[in-house]
Amino acid sequence: xVSGAVWTFDDNINTDLILPGDMLFATExxxxxxxxxxxxxxxxDQVHKGDIIVGGLNFGMGSSRPAARSLRxxxxxxxxxxxxxxxxxRNAVNFGLIAxxxxxxxxxxxxxxxxxxxxxxxxVRNRESNIVLQANPVPRMLLDLMLGGGLYPHLExxxxxxxxxxxx
Amino acid sequence: xxxxxIEKIFARASHQAKVAAGDLVVVDVDVSVMLDxxxxxxxxxxxxxxxxxxxxxxxYDHMVPAxxxxxxxxHVYGREFVKQFGIRRFHDxxxxxxxxxxxxxxxxxxxxxxxxxxxxxxxxxxxxxxCAARGVGGPDLLxxxxxxxxxxxxxxxxxxxxxxxxxxxxxAKDVFLHLAGTYGHHTNQNIEFGGPGLAHLGxxxxxxxxxxxxxxxxxxxxxxxxxxxxxxxxxxxPAPFDAQNPDPDARYVDRRTIDLDTMExxxxxxxxxxxxxxxxxEVEGEKIQQAFIGSCANGTLDDLAEAARVVKxxxxxxxxxxxxxxxxxxxxxxxxxxxxxxxxxEAGAVVxxxxxxxxxxxxxxxxxAGETCITASTRNFKxxxxxxxxxxxxxxxATVAASAIAxxxxxxxxxx
Numbered sequence: 311x312v313s314g315a316v317w318t319f320d321d322n323i324n325t326d327l328i329l330p331g332d333m334l335f336a337t338e339x340x341x342x343x344x345x346x347x348x349x350x351x352x353x354x355d356q357v358h359k360g361d362i363i364v365g366g367l368n369f370g371m372g373s374s375r376p377a378a379r380s381l382r383x384x385x386x387x388x389x390x391x392x393x394x395x396x397x398x399x400r401n402a403v404n405f406g407l408i409a410x411x412x413x414x415x416x417x418x419x420x421x422x423x424x425x426x427x428x429x430x431x432x433x434v435r436n437r438e439s440n441i442v443l444q445a446n447p448v449p450r451m452l453l454d455l456m457l458g459g460g461l462y463p464h465l466e467x468x469x470x471x472x473x474x475x476x477x478x
Numbered sequence: 479x480x481x482x483x484i485e486k487i488f489a490r491a492s493h494q495a496k497v498a499a500g501d502l503v504v505v506d507v508d509v510s511v512m513l514d515x516x517x518x519x520x521x522x523x524x525x526x527x528x529x530x531x532x533x534x535x536x537x538y539d540h541m542v543p544a545x546x547x548x549x550x551x552x553h554v555y556g557r558e559f560v561k562q563f564g565i566r567r568f569h570d571x572x573x574x575x576x577x578x579x580x581x582x583x584x585x586x587x588x589x590x591x592x593x594x595x596x597x598x599x600x601x602x603x604x605x606x607x608x609c610a611a612r613g614v615g616g617p618d619l620l621x622x623x624x625x626x627x628x629x630x631x632x633x634x635x636x637x638x639x640x641x642x643x644x645x646x647x648x649x650a651k652d653v654f655l656h657l658a659g660t661y662g663h664h665t666n667q668n669i670e671f672g673g674p675g676l677a678h679l680g681x682x683x684x685x686x687x688x689x690x691x692x693x694x695x696x697x698x699x700x701x702x703x704x705x706x707x708x709x710x711x712x713x714x715x716p717a718p719f720d721a722q723n724p725d726p727d728a729r730y731v732d733r734r735t736i737d738l739d740t741m742e743x744x745x746x747x748x749x750x751x752x753x754x755x756x757x758x759x760e761v762e763g764e765k766i767q768q769a770f771i772g773s774c775a776n777g778t779l780d781d782l783a784e785a786a787r788v789v790k791x792x793x794x795x796x797x798x799x800x801x802x803x804x805x806x807x808x809x810x811x812x813x814x815x816x817x818x819x820x821x822x823x824e825a826g827a828v829v830x831x832x833x834x835x836x837x838x839x840x841x842x843x844x845x846x847a848g849e850t851c852i853t854a855s856t857r858n859f860k861x862x863x864x865x866x867x868x869x870x871x872x873x874x875x876a877t878v879a880a881s882a883i884a885x886x887x888x889x890x891x892x893x894x
Contacts, residue, residue, distance in 0.1 A: 322663070322752050326859040330866075331839035335518050335541075335548060348866035368663040368752070371695045372859060373838075374599045374613045376521075393665040395695045396631070397599055397613055404617035411666075449502045451629070461617040462523065470624035472524035 312408060313426040313437070314362040314387045316419045317353075321366035325398065328370070328377035341376075342383040357385055362427070364419045365391035370398025370409075379405040388427055390415045390434055390445070403452050406460040410434070410445040418443055429453065480725025482635040483700045484668045487610040487722050491593045499729070501632040505610075507533065509587055510622040511578050511596035514538040517556035519548060521616060528563050529626030535587055536560055537569040537578035540834045544571075545841040576806025576832040579603035579774040583685055584808050586714035590703045590721035595622050600774045600856055602691040606684035607711065608703035608721050613692060633697045634731035635668040636661075637724075640675030642739035647890050649784065650683035651776060651854060651874035653736065654690040655744035659755025664696040667731065670724065672702035675738045681710050682778035689775040689856065693751050743889055745852075746872040749860045758877055758889040766850045768799045769882035770863075771875045772830075773837035773855035777805025779812050781854065781875040785827075786818035788879035788890050794826035795885030801843045803830045825883070839863040845870070852887055854878045 326348075333344045346353045363381065369391035370377060378401035381389065388408035392415060402409035410427070412434050419425060424437035432445040448456065455461055465471045481489065481497065488497040491505035510533060515521060528534060536556065541549035553571075560568045569581050576584065579600055588594045588604035594611040595601065597619040604611035614628065622628045644653070669691055671684070684701050691699025701707070703721035711719070744755045771777075771785050782804060794800045802822055804810040810832060813819045819829050830836075836843025837855040845851055845864030851871070853863070858870035871887060880890035 322750055324750075324859045326857070326862050330861050331863075332844075334838070334840070335515070335520055337520055348861045368665045368695050371663065371665075371752075372599060372692075372857065374597050374615050376616060378615075395665060396633075396697045397615065397692075400618055401615040404615055404621075449631070451502065461621050465617075465621060465624060468625075470525070470527050471620065472526055474523060 311426065311428055312387050313424055314360045315358065316362050316364050316421060316423050316425050317357065318419060318421045319363060319365045322368045322371055323365055325370060325372035325375055325377040329375050329380045334375055338379065338383055341380045345380050345384050354384055359385035360387045361385060362387055362425045363389045364415055364425065365389060366416045367392045368395055369393065370395040376401055376405060378402040378407045378409070382407040390425060392416055403456045404461040406456060408456060410448065412443050412445040414443050479729050480727040482668065482724050482728045482730065483608065483670050483702065483722050484610055484635060484698050485632065487591055487593065488630065488632060490591065490720065497632055499632050499634045502629060503632060504627055504629050505593050507595055507622045507626055507628050508589065508592035509533055509535055509594040510619060511535045511537060511582065511594065512619065512623065513540060513578055513597055514542065514549065514552055514556060515540050516597055516616065516619065517559065518552040522555065523620060525559065525620065525624060528623055531563045531565045533626065534565050534623055535567040536565055537581050538571060538575065539577045540838070540840055542571050542575060542833045543831065573807050576808065577774045577777060577834055579689065580777055580805030580809065584806050586711045589715065589717060589719035590707065590711060591719055595619060595628055599692045600689050602696065602699045603685055603689035603774050605688035605691060605698055605700040606681060608701055608707060610698055610700065612698060633666045633668050635670050636664060637670045637730040637733045639673035639733065639735045640671060640679065640738060641673055641735060642675055642737045643678040644738045644741055647876055648741050648743060649874040649876060650686035652741050652744050653738065654687055655746055655751070655755040656741055658694060658746065658751040659744065659753055662753045664694040667696060669694065669696045669699040676702060676704050678738070680780065681706065682780040685778060686775050693857065743874060743877050745877065745887065746858055748858055748869040748871060751858060751872060758873065758887065761871065761887050762889065764850065764871065764887040766798060766852050766881055766886060768801065768843065768845060768849060768851040769878045770801045770836050770843055770851060770853040770855055771878050772803030773834065774805060775856045776854040776875050777803055777809065777832065779809050782813045782818045783816065784875045785879040786821040788876050789825035789827070789883055790821050792825055792883045794882050798882050798885050800827040800882035801830060801836055802827050803835055804832050806832045836863060852878050852881045
């Protein structure tokens with residue numbers, strides 16, 4: 311069970327808004343500071359650890375850059391959106407950010423309300439309105455990666471990558 | 479029920495008789511393409527083993543030639559990696575340099591019926607080669623490099639049947655702008671292209687359309703394998719392959735016919751291409767400070783030829799920077815031989831070495847505050863090419879070249 315205060319965003323939120331191009335090769339901390347700086351300046355100072363993003367259609371469209379990691383580093387516990395770009399979703403799985411497609415979620419939440427997410431039955435509840443929505447289930451193999459800190463720890467355990475303590 | 483192209487490629491690559499939408503497949507990866515960004519100090523992880531060096535291609539493209547010390551350090555690190563694991567297909571700064579997807583096209587590394595991954599979103603470019611090619615993230619790429627496998631969620635497939643033929647002055651980019659403007663995003667869906675119109679659509683045009691599949695948020699954008707494609711690949715790569723065309727009873731979530739004869743020059747307005755296209759005439763007169771032709775989408779020899787045709791004997795308008803970036807150094811050389819480079823430079827264009835450069839706001843053409851650019855590249859997101867207050871219109875190479883001459887957005891037919 312994951313619950314947190316909701317921040318709402320529109321359709322087609324793209325990777326360049328989450329991780330601007332001139333921050334592509336910056337440090338993770340510099341990248342975190344730049345999240346949504348073009349469309350929502352100051353947001354990184356307002357968001358709290360454990361907060362949840364509720365998005366519209368096609369969330370995370372765009373680049374292969376680790377935008378999901380930036381959201382995770384900004385404290386975001388989960389992204390719930392009407393639909394999620396496939397590449398953003400892969401990065402969410404691989405950087406250990408919970409990301410669920412939840413039809414109806416954008417209209418069901420106002421900013422500041424609380425979302426309660428169950429990964430057992432993939433339901434999302436609005437604590438204030440009590441509306442319950444069904445998310446598209448994430449296959450077990452991917453959910454295990456998502457909740458287990460992503461792909462890198464897995465590759466380290468298999469002796470394929472050199473362990474880097476504290477790294478994503 | 480039969481299978482689509484992507485389903486057939488996945489069935490082969492996952493050693494199953496049948497794959498359908500909704501499946502999660504674990505597949506053998508035929509080619510993993512690593513970029514200079516894979517070796518940047520702020521991104522890289524030390525790889526202890528690779529699955530098969532013959533299945534790895536390394537291309538330096540985002541920051542080439544190295545514009546800063548950090549990039550240069552990453553390049554040095556990557557060269558050591560290439561040496562350590564005996565990777566033969568390495569495209570460093572030099573005559574083999576280029577944007578990864580364009581290099582893959584020049585060399586036909588993406589074989590029909592195969593699976594290719596790369597750490598860049600426009601990897602779908604190789605869908606033009608009947609290849610299941612997908613952009614993946616950094617961890618995914620290292621997963622494929624070290625284990626030889628990756629996973630895909632199999633989405634529904636939308637089939638586009640192309641008919642007819644593009645008129646002069648109308649290009650593959652306009653076809654994309656039509657698709658994006660009319661149908662919007664294709665999140666979680668595969669796109670499949672085929673039909674009689676393919677006969678009039680060259681490989682470079684198909685590459686432009688396949689590349690832009692990323693901008694439709696498609697999982698894959700794959701073309702049927704026709705004789706034109708098979709001849710192209712066989713002339714460049716002696717490796718055997720098994721092309722996959724769809725079964726007659728393949729299941730499509732939607733089937734749409736695109737009449738190429740009816741396409742017209744379009745422009746995407748700034749910040750997004752999703753349902754944001756208008757005929758050029760609607761934004762005619764919009765003043766520009768930069769015009770750019772390049773990237774994996776529009777750095778082909780055909781794109782340079784079209785730009786040269788439009789600007790021949792004319793001069794770039796005062797106050798406009800016209801930048802042209804060939805997709806590979808090989809394309810650059812071919813454009814030199816064909817005279818396109820001379821024509822472009824005489825008109826006042828700056829022709830740069832092959833790099834992702836300006837397209838992602840990296841270097842060699844970054845936009846300043848309040849500027850307006852018209853681009854034939856991959857993306858027009860807010861802030862994509864530099865300052866977030868810059869406006870980026872997207873169009874075909876012909877429209878961009880004509881606008882560079884006029885100093886404002888204009889239909890290339892108007893200056894012909």
